[in-house]
Amino acid sequence: NRMHLVCPMNTSPHVDPQKSGHEVWEEFSHSFTPAVREVVEFAKKIPGFRDLTQHDQVSLLKAGTFEVLVVRFASLFDVTDRTVTFLGGKKYSVDTLRAMGAGDLLNSMFDFSEKLINLGLCEEEMSLFTAVVLVSADRSGIENVNSVEALQETLIRALRSLITKNHPNESAIFTKLLLKLPDLRSLNNMHSEELLAFKVH
């Protein structure tokens, strides 16, 4: 009977012990649903995304929503004062969250957020990077790999061009951004394992 849900997509890490597991899950679902809808709305605006098959649109979103949320909500992880702001607006320190049962994923999220924010990307760059994160042809269950790959390449080219234009003296930024993709996969895997463990409990 774990009493905490240490995910910032929740309004608060505290779980009402009177509530059943199903009720806790329902409440959590209501909390993150608007964020997931925003990811879908974002995807719909990526030029070419709506031209993919419906099956592939769903597959990309199912596989990539967590990673997109990590990028979009990197600022919830304050590396200076080592706090995480939950969707309810309250900040919790790393020590507090650790005492609530947060594990390695928390540290990894801090590391990722710090490195991403330190790149100092503007909104347009971040948005294009997020599109690259979402449109990945190697996600499982993609039926038309060629179409997704073509869109992915177009987006990567656009990102490189934008970064080169905006940061002419910092050519490493584009490489650093691409290296964030495997980091996000790793965070996604860790998160899936924690979700599974939570469900088992």
Add this chain to the structure above:
Amino acid sequence: FSDPANNLGLEDIIRKALMGNLEERPE
């Protein structure tokens, strides 16, 4: 949210949002 077993109902949320759930849109 990889949610392979759709435990979080993620696929349902995504499908509804993709199709444009008119019922949930403000007037």
